[in-house]
């Protein structure tokens with residue numbers, strides 16, 4: 101609009117055109133879009149016309165995709181990845197995804213979200229019950245905006261049946277459901293929700309690809325630290341000798357926290 105629409109103190113000024121439009125249409129809010137005001141003709145109809153022009157809510161599934169989802173036992177099972185009473189993907193997440201894409205989800209969209217974990221081995225013993233697991237699944241996570249969650253490298257982040265835990269740290273696996281719950285609850289720690297309720301603090305369950313990447317990342321971190329320690333020890337040793345720092349066994353000195361816990365033991369890479 102060419103005309104200055106604000107007076108000196110910043111209060112919106114109603115233009116002559118707007119006054120004319122208000123008189124013509126009977127809508128008392130000068131900021132109402134003129135085309136809407138002309139069609140509505142009265143205050144109580146403005147909301148209806150605005151709603152009519154809002155972006156359409158797309159339906160969640162194509163007919164084929166609906167058949168796929170209704171026939172999918174896993175995605176309709178609560179506690180699949182061990183979190184009790186929770187579905188791997190909630191209906192509202194699918195709706196968000198469809199809204200994000202601006203069209204109903206197709207079978208291909210659903211297969212991108214959920215399916216066989218192709219990074220898994222053919223078979224692995226369940227760490228919880230000891231019996232073999234011979235098929236593995238993975239499920240993408242849908243963010244609040246409807247986009248799929250991704251790693252910094254752009255790959256989709258998948259939930260799966262692999263958990264990085266134990267001593268030494270390794271990739272373990274479990275059957276879906278109770279077995280996976282028990283494996284993920286390996287630390288037997290709890291956390292407090294904002295509601296004040298205490299729940300089990302479960303370890304992450306990943307696809308095998310991500311569990312292995314996580315393991316390699318943590319091991320790389322330790323290796324780098326070890327190398328740094330070794331190099332420093334050598335430099336210290338060359339100048340002062342092992343006992344010069346005042347400890348009888350300088351190399352293995354393990355400081356204690358104020359609560360008397362070993363720092364080494366309290367460092368927990370699984371807890372997040």
Ligand SMILES: [Zn+2]
Pocket residue numbers: 226227228229230231274275279
């Ligand atoms: Zn099992």
